[in-house]
Amino acid sequence: xxxxxxxxxxxxxxxxxxxxxxxxxxxxxxxxxxxxxxxxxxxxxxxxxxxxxxxxxxxxxxxxxxxxxxxxxxxxxxxxxxxxxxxxxxxxxxxxxxxxxxxxxxxxxxxxxxxxxxxxxxxxxxxxxxxxxxxxxxxxxxxxxxxxxxxxxxxxxxxxxxxxxxxxxxxxxxxxxxxxxxxxxxxxxxxxxxxxxxxxxxxxxxxxxxxxxxxx
Numbered sequence: 763x764x765x766x767x768x769x770x771x772x773x774x775x776x777x778x779x780x781x782x783x784x785x786x787x788x789x790x791x792x793x794x795x796x797x798x799x800x801x802x803x804x805x806x807x808x809x810x811x812x813x814x815x816x817x818x819x820x821x822x823x824x825x826x827x828x829x830x831x832x833x834x835x836x837x838x839x840x841x842x843x844x845x846x847x848x849x850x851x852x853x854x855x856x857x858x859x860x861x862x863x864x865x866x867x868x869x870x871x872x873x874x875x876x877x878x879x880x881x882x883x884x885x886x887x888x889x890x891x892x893x894x895x896x897x898x899x900x901x902x903x904x905x906x907x908x909x910x911x912x913x914x915x916x917x918x919x920x921x922x923x924x925x926x927x928x929x930x931x932x933x934x935x936x937x938x939x940x941x942x943x944x945x946x947x948x949x950x951x952x953x954x955x956x957x958x959x960x961x962x963x964x965x966x967x968x969x970x971x972x973x974x975x976x977x978x
Contacts, residue, residue, distance in 0.1 A: 769803055773811035776801070781820050786831045788923055792821075793828035819925065833923040841929055841974055844917055849967040851914050853960050855905055860956035864904055868952045871900045875941070875948050882941040887934050891922035897944060901951075932974045939969050 777797075780786040794805045794812070801808075812829055815821045821829040836844070859866065874897045881890045898918050905911045924930055943966035950959040 766807060769807035770810045770814075773797070773801065773803070773808050774814055777811060777815055778820060781815075781831055788831050788833045788920065790831045791824075791828050792831070796828070832925050833920055835926040836920075836924060836929060837926075838928070838974060841921070841932070842971060844921055845967050845971055845974075847917065848914075849963060851910065852963045855902060856956045856960045856963065858906075859904060866904070866951040866954060868948055871897065871948055871951070874900055875945050878941050878944060882938045885934065887930065890937055891933070894922065894940065895919060901947070929974075932970075936970055936973045939973065940966070943969070 777786075777792075786792060794808050797808050798805045812821060812823060816823050816829075819835065820832060822832055823829050874893060877893050878890065878897065881893060884890070895915075895918055899915060902911060902914060905914075921929075922933065924933070943962055946962050947959050947966075950956070950962060
């Protein structure tokens with residue numbers, strides 16, 4: 763193997779390893795010049811390695827920004843498993859709010875739901891997903907376990923950042939359904955009715971699961 767090809771392979775393997783081991787997290791931006799300085803090589807083999815990584819779906823090359831690390835694609839089964847995990851975490855969290863008799867301040871959450879309502883039928887998936895992330899962050903802010911919080915929010919970000927077109931399609935179809943149940947959950951939290959809020963979460967997850975299975 764010639765020296766130029768070896769350099770390309772070195773950059774490719776290094777970059778792929780950084781992605782797979784989560785040293786470069788999804789949505790992170792990496793520049794050619796930054797990696798060039800780090801590895802002590804020219805930008806040409808880096809550019810060629812990036813093209814290969816883009817073809818394989820690991821990154822997206824963005825003009826004048828370098829590359830953006832893509833989310834790992836998940837299967838329909840993986841999506842369903844994440845929904846199940848999401849339900850377990852939320853049910854446990856709402857039970858925690860109930861036994862601690864926490865008075866949920868819904869001011870911020872109400873404002874977020876109003877913004878989501880305006881986006882429910884608009885085909886701007888990235889905008890909706892960004893606001894939805896704020897919804898979950900505000901809803902989950904009373905949690906005491908920082909590790910669980912980090913894991914939960916990372917899962918939300920991972921789902922909404924999917925490059926799997928089928929999963930993205932499910933998420934777009936489900937926007938109006940989400941807003942309906944987000945609003946119902948909000949109303950129940952405002953009245954501190956955590957038992958019914960848990961039931962509403964189960965209904966929401968069931969609806970999302972049906973949309974994914976049936977595509978409706």
